Amino acid sequence: MVDDQLYLSLQEKFNIYIKKPEDVALIEKAYVWAKKYHEGQERKGGGAYITHPVAVATILAELRAGPATIAAALLHDTVEDTELTLEDITREFSPEISKLVDGVTKLSKLQFKMNVSQTENQQKMLLAMANDVRVVLIKIADRLHNLRTFKYLREDRRFAMAEETLEIYAPLAHRLGMFRIKAEMEDTALKETNPEMYYYVSGLVQERKSEREDAINQVIADITKLLEQNGMKDFEIKGRIKNIHSIYKKLVYQMRDFEDIYDLLAIRIIVDKVENCYHALGLIHANFTPIPKRFKDYIAMPKPNMYQSLHTTVIGHDSTLFEVQIRTHEMDEIAELGVAAHWAYKETINYSHEKEQYEMVQKMRWYADLLRISAESEELNDADTFVETVKTDILSANVYVFTPTGEVKELPRGSTPIDFAYSIHSEVGNTMVGATINNKIAPIDQELVTGDIVSIKTNKNSKPNEGWLKIVKSSQARNKIRAYLNVVNRDRLIAQGKELIERECSKVPIAMPSDEFVKENFQKQKLTDVTSLYLEVGKGMISPKTVVAKLQGKEIDREKLLQRQMKRATQQIITQSDTGIFVEGLSNPQVKLANCCNPVNRDNIIGYVSKNSGIVVHTKECPNQEGLDPKRFIDVKWADNISRKYGTWIKILGASRNNMLTDIITTINSQAISIAEMNASTPTVFEFSVSVKVLVTDLQALVSLISNLRKVEGVYSVQRGIN
Known part of the structure; x- marks a missing residue:
């Protein structure tokens, strides 16, 4: 029997609910093996490495995870970091534990491969979840303990881990109902990504x-x-x-x-x-x-x-x-x-992975959506589309509406009857001609709200059009509309693509491409014949000039050019621009603050490599990012000890009264904040409206100013402006 203090601290947690001798023996054996294979290894901050898997297992024991999950948590780093193999785990423990360890190992390996895109990492994690949610429970516990101890990591690693936590792990914990863990993750990550606001709040x-x-x-x-x-x-x-x-x-x-x-x-x-x-x-x-x-x-x-x-x-x-x-x-x-309570170990019930997964689908509608999206992603073969679909359809705020029979449909906030139609079936969406909401005829672009009862009118002769893509909110509807339009428009696009290539070839002149030419020169795009090339050109995915350049042997690969630009922007030279922003890779960065959102010091920001204006910096919440090329975004951050001030707009609404403008100006001046520009109006006899461009040192000063302006007599709304 193991009696060292580290194991006893774990045993104290699981002994509350795990009593069977064979289950206790399984966990004890996993601990012995983990300790043996991690012997001599240390954590970044010092101390034996075994303390990490034990901490992860302890978190899961606090969630009342079953013995197989706890055993897998103890062994979760052995395959990656030691000589132990999955075959060893299968032989000595069970195929079930081996699969869990394999799932966590794959996620952990991807985390540190710098040549794998972040969206692909996220896709792997979510796909692992679709296979067995316990893999993600272990990964969430692993991330939670790493956050608790990440003060020993380099600053850039801490920041990246914190951002990833806020983007993926905390929303997942929320969607799994693990609110206690979600709260700890969010607070710890905020303390790293925005310490000034953390300590202010x-x-x-x-x-x-x-x-x-x-x-x-x-x-x-x-x-x-x-x-x-x-x-x-x-x-x-x-x-x-x-x-x-x-x-x-x-x-x-x-x-x-x-x-x-x-x-x-x-x-x-x-x-x-x-x-x-x-x-x-x-x-x-x-x-x-x-x-x-x-x-x-x-x-x-x-x-x-x-x-x-x-x-x-x-x-x-x-x-x-x-x-x-x-x-x-x-x-x-x-x-x-959350879901861990559903998964909580009960000695009187034999665990069945298939049975538990079926119950999960019945109880958690979003999990059923994840299974659906996972299946669709195999056809999409596109990590960016998959992860964006999950973020939009699953991790975002949602509304809940009813079918006429009382079935609940969960949709992203801002969804329309078109989104609702496609959530029922592709054919319902493709043949939709109208909708009623709460027994009243409604336009197809009307925003749905929680509690609406929606009915869809269809006609077999109807079909979707490209304008719908601007209306729908859910990625599910958008993908199905695109799929339909791609099929319907295929012949037209092929003819159009062929005509564009013929026109460019006639200018040189040069012979049209052959199937062999396409196979040799468009392997990256997975094109196999001229028809597939015509289609991509017709869709605007490949320029006809690029085709002719390849035919001439003088390819101008715009993507490689962009990659070279991005590489220059991500090398290890770090320089501060006069905006107070660090940009990696540029010795004299041309940085411009976006006029739409007007970032101020300590806002969460992102850079965009524009064609004519250098690097344009937006707040991460800026709605004008939509539609921009995602490949042009780069990481930027604020410098320390910035002395300059930043201009940003705030809009103030209130009741029209004497001295209202004077009181507003006095409040702004009392905080030693300068006014750069002001536009005041009285939309009605009773209303007062003013837009003020103020110069503030940082986000904390702006939040404080807005708070004080709301206290001015007669003011009922103060909002930060987005142009």
């Missing part, structure tokens, strides 16, 4: 921590007394304060004032059965003032990640706003652990 929370804790304790006492007086028993009440990253998003992206975040304080009431959830809700609404439009019933309509709870926001007896969440013990476990 943290400071706001700390300033009010004592009074907010007092408020929570008072509300808990009031609600406890209320429920007990009305005969409720077997309930538990807990309080929480929103995590730093969630507050940051509302402050920066929604430009909300700290005091206006309704769910900053939350009370969680946990009861024994569902009917008591509604009983408690009725008592709270009868004794506290509810805020209109802030009630959500996730029990009747669960979230896609199986989350269930009642949410309401009320005003406390001391006028403090707080959110109340009411759920059963089982719902609370799922809310804390």
Whole structure:
């Protein structure tokens, strides 16, 4: 029996729920093997390497993972970093554990291959999930522990890991319902990617921590007394304060004032059965003032990640706003652990991978979508399209609408009846002629909102057109429309492509290309004959000038030219431009701040290699990035100790009154912020509107200014402007 302290700390976690001797023996054996094969290896920060797989296994044990998952977690780095093979694991443990280790190993290897694109890495991870979600549970636990210890990594590695966490791992944890892990990932990553805003928000929370804790304790006492007086028993009440990253998003992206975040304080009431959830809700609404439009019933309509709870926001007896969440013990476990609670090990049930996956498809609609997209991706053979589809259709905010029969359809926010039609079936979308929403005829570009009942009208003679591509929001609909148009337009595009090549060849003159020529010169595009070449030229994917250049043996490969430009922009020379921005690879970078979003110091930014204006820097949230060539984007970052100021627009709306403009200018000047430009108007007798271009040092100063402007009498909206 193993008795070293490291193993005992893990055993203490899984002994709570794993009792069978053979299961305990399996985990112990995995630990012994992992320790043996990692012997002599150390972590970046020092200490034996075995501490990492044990930490990952411990995180999974806290999620009540099964013995096979814990064993795989202990062994997850052995195949990559030691002499142990998958065949050894299959022989000594089981094919199931070997497959789990293999899945995690592939993901880990891809992470460090610099020649593999980031989107391909993400695709591999998501495809692994479609095969067995436990692979991603292990990977999420692995990422969480690496975040906890990544202070020992180089700064650039820490930053890249943090960005990837915010982009992929935290949203995945959220979609899997693992809110506790999601919150820790987001806060840790934000601290690395934007430390100034992290400490600014943290400071706001700390300033009010004592009074907010007092408020929570008072509300808990009031609600406890209320429920007990009305005969409720077997309930538990807990309080929480929103995590730093969630507050940051509302402050920066929604430009909300700290005091206006309704769910900053939350009370969680946990009861024994569902009917008591509604009983408690009725008592709270009868004794506290509810805020209109802030009630959500996730029990009747669960979230896609199986989350269930009642949410309401009320005003406390001391006028403090707080959110109340009411759920059963089982719902609370799922809310804390997410899919891991569904996967939680139960000794009385024999684990069946196929059975669990089937139940997952039934319970988690988005997971079914992932399986669908994974299958479609084999036909697409395009990592960028696959990952963009997943980000748009799965990881983004969604709306939930109904078919006339009551079936729920989940769609990306902003979706239209066309998106809805394609979510039912390709043929429904392809033959759609109209729609009704809530029994009323609606235009096909009307934005759907949660709760809409949508019915689609079809006609077998109807067909989609290219204009639909500008209307739809979901990648599923967009891909199906493109697929249809590609088939319908194929002959026309082939003829058009042939004509374009003939026209260019006649200018030289030179003979038209042959099948052999295409095979030899367009291997990268996987073209095999002239017909496929004509099609690509007709679609605009290949220039006819490129074809003629290849025929002449003087190829001008625009993609290689772009790659050379990008390579110059990503070499290891780091220089600061006069904008206060670092660009890798340019000794004297021509950098321009985008006029549309006007980035300021500490905004999350990205660079775009333009054709005429050098590198144009946008905020990552700028909507004008859509439609730009993704191959031209490069990483840029702010320099330290920037002394200059940055101009950005804010728009202020309010009631028209005397001295309104004077009060606004006084507020701006009181923060030592200069005004570069101003446009004021009174749209109506009662309204006042002003757009101000202010010069600020950084994002924190801008957030502070917006917060103070909202306090000016009569002002009811202050927003950062996007041109």
